[in-house]
Amino acid sequence: MNITYYGHSCFAVEIGNKTLLFDPFISGNPLAAAIDPQSLKADYILVSHGHGDHLADAAAIAKRTGATIIASYEIAQWLGRQGAPKNHGINHGGGGQFDFGRVKFVNAIHSSSLPDGSYGGNPGGFVVESGAGNFYYSGDTALTYDMKLVGESVRLTFAVLCIGGNYTMDVDDAIRAAKFVACNDIVGVHYDSFPPIVIDHGKAMEKFRAAGLRLHLLKIGASHKF
Numbered sequence: 001m002n003i004t005y006y007g008h009s010c011f012a013v014e015i016g017n018k019t020l021l022f023d024p025f026i027s028g029n030p031l032a033a034a035i036d037p038q039s040l041k042a043d044y045i046l047v048s049h050g051h052g053d054h055l056a057d058a059a060a061i062a063k064r065t066g067a068t069i070i071a072s073y074e075i076a077q078w079l080g081r082q083g084a085p086k087n088h089g090i091n092h093g094g095g096g097q098f099d100f101g102r103v104k105f106v107n108a109i110h111s112s113s114l115p116d117g118s119y120g121g122n123p124g125g126f127v128v129e130s131g132a133g134n135f136y137y138s139g140d141t142a143l144t145y146d147m148k149l150v151g152e153s154v155r156l157t158f159a160v161l162c163i164g165g166n167y168t169m170d171v172d173d174a175i176r177a178a179k180f181v182a183c184n185d186i187v188g189v190h191y192d193s194f195p196p197i198v199i200d201h202g203k204a205m206e207k208f209r210a211a212g213l214r215l216h217l218l219k220i221g222a223s224h225k226f
């Protein structure tokens with residue numbers, strides 16, 4: 001599986017010839033100014049919750065690519081009203097079977113109002129299982145014991161965890177989350193984009209290393225193969 005980082009919590013994972021794009025927020029992110037959201041490929045767009053810093057570019061990319069939105073029922077319906085042509089709504093504990101594999105929607109502790117104030121359902125994370133391997137994306141969340149269910153159920157190749165603090169887990173909580181989901185390769189997201197979530201990269205790398213984990217802080221636009 002190849003992962004490419006587009007800044008904040010936006011990344012794409014290629015599984016076979018399918019591209020899964022997560023939480024597209026590019027045009028509003030000055031750090032991602034070099035990325036043109038309308039150049040991104042997507043067969044599926046997975047949205048963890050309703051906040052603008054996770055779905056600002058979702059409808060436009062879905063319209064252009066014809067990608068299927070995978071999100072909570074409420075967000076899938078809302079993005080449909082914004083013009084996303086194909087939507088697959090899911091909810092916690094459930095999930096869907098797709099041509100690349102299976103997606104399960106799992107708990108996150110956060111909030112999920114949509115940009116116009118609409119109700120976005122509850123926020124979540126995703127567990128993706130495929131023939132090429134499995135991974136977990138936490139979405140925006142606090143550390144929660146529910147993450148242990150992921151570690152007990154699925155052997156993960158990598159996990160994408162929020163690490164910036166203030167609105168979500170910080171580095172120390174993300175290290176505990178990595179232990180809960182039983183995964184040593186962590187891709188950090190949700191840091192540096194806004195003043196309250198700026199982190200010290202060197203310190204974060206060192207803390208993960210000291211815990212026996214590998215933290216990957218990908219440059220915006222860079223890819224890593226797992």
Ligand code: NI
Pocket residue numbers: 049051110111140167
């Ligand atoms: Ni959020």
Ligand code: MN
Pocket residue numbers: 051053054140167190
């Ligand atoms: Mn966020």
